[in-house]
Amino acid sequence: MDTDDTGSRRTDGGSVFGNGRPVAAEAARAARLRGEFLDFIDHAHPRMIRLLMLHGVGRQDAEDAAQEAVLQAWREVLAGRWESIVSPLAWLRRVTWSVHLRPPDRKRVQPLIALGVELPETPAAGPGHAELTDQIVTVLAALSALPVLPRAVMALTLDGATDSEIADLLDTTTQKVRDLRKQGRTGLRHLIPHPGSAKEDAR
Template sequence: MSDGQDREAARRRGPDRAGGGAGVDARMAAMRQDFLDFFDAEFHLVVRFVMRDGAGLHDAQDCAQHAFVQGWRTVQNGRWEQITQPRAWIRTVALRHHRTFDRRQVPVLQLPEAPAPGPGHAEITGQARDLVAALRLLDQDARTALAFTLDDIPTPVIAAHLDVSEQRVWDLLKKARRTLKKHLPAPPERPAALADGTDTTGYEGRQGR
């Protein structure tokens, strides 16, 4: 069994009745470690999630920090393991904090994540700005449903956290995608053939031989 599986097993077990205080201490230690691992993996993703709702970087970091403080309090109270969908829960807390204070800022220029190899910095900056601006065109429910989906939160979990049916989530996602398709620039298309019908696939590679 891996270290992660050991921690998960320890987190799911209740207090050790025979061991008394030692069992409770071990359970709390496992719960704290589970939360710290969760924090390391999810904090920057929660920041990005809130930014998709229109927050600036610093506001999004503040909202994420607020959510993780609330999470830490559940750890201290011994209730963290009762949260069955922690990834959705932490994002809901952060998003609620953002909307409670109606934080409106100019759309951000760069998401808080190192870009993957591919397009240059200028292109990524433009893509991020276009995406955040387009997301602002959506109503809150559609924007939230899409943000959850982009973070791989399952549809039934999204429905539970929005307190709507799964069909309503699908309708919101369809609406969001339709809006984004209308307002986001289409990626440039490569010509499939020359005017005389010559296939251009791999043309540059053949030319260099």
């Protein structure tokens, strides 16, 4: 069987990588990873925007932070580290949160783009405030009235983060997270009218 100049066995008509992996197999793997990544981002990107908006961040700033987190995720894909991330959603949430907290004068991280690799487009951001339901607008307004830490805990809880993940993001303990959640829920009960309250007031 033919070999190339490095002694690697040729299995696809002559083109191989130095480690012996056929070009066709590597291309198929790259295409699979890209497709899986795009499917994940299509679901996760709007969630990251919503997470920051629940925390009181303006829509444009939320979109910018989520976009940068996606670029950092794509960098992990290109570096071959994405598949080793145990919980991609938790990873993206942590990066999005960190980008949001970063001082505005910090230079953004640019994606590492390999030659010939096209950066995938992020999905549309979703509905703006004008298209949000009255219920969601009410929740956003109520959350924005909470103190910063209870608001952060409630936003992260609504996004599905565990107590341990929230504690890690906020640099606190899980017990403190539970206390802040209780405080946040109490505040929301006072800020969000009960569905039947309007009818009772009209009597």
